[in-house]
């Protein structure tokens with residue numbers, strides 16, 4: 204977050220004289236308490252300052268990068284996930300390719316008749332299947348997919364950082380976001396490298412509160 208000159212000045216005053224009341228800060232800046240209130244609210248919300256009733260404001264001692272890390276560690280998968288694209292395990296590889304183009308995704312999730320996750324297809328899986336001159340419209344996706352239990356997945360409550368770590372460790376582009384049920388897992392979302400790039404941009408531009 205870019206601080207204004209006045210906000211930086213307030214931090215300096217609180218650093219040197221804290222705990223200090225809002226009124227005293229206002230006096231020193233030759234401002235009214237009301238004019239100062241939004242700045243104090245921003246600095247408190249952003250974590251630079253803390254306020255104690257009847258004591259006043261004090262400096263938390265946290266640097267900009269510490270505050271940024273704190274924010275990043277609060278990001279959840281559910282805040283950034285996209286809509287999943289899902290096909291039944293019996294559709295053909297040909298239809299899966301068409302789906303991939305129409306939906307503009309790189310990974311398609313495969314479910315069984317009970318809508319439970321049984322596998323997934325990446326671009327490379329479909330390319331590999333197309334190499335052998337097979338008739339792709341007669342090859343069901345369950346023959347060529349990566350299947351459970353080898354699928355890495357996450358839940359909407361997981362930390363975005365942990366999901367990103369899984370993508371790196373497994374060298375994959377995306378994860379299904381699932382809800383675990385007694386008889387299997389249901390796909391509720393899709394988390395890709397693009398979602399993580401978006402989170403990074405929001406953080407850098409300070410759009411995520």
Ligand code: ADP
Pocket residue numbers: 309310323324325326327328348349353354355356374375376377378379
């Ligand atoms: P691409 O095929 O476009 O390079 P990936 O790198 O995501 O895409 O996929 C590489 C391989 O890893 C594929 O065989 C794919 O089926 C598999 N894969 C992709 N995502 C997962 C996942 N979440 N869990 C397990 N395997 C996966």
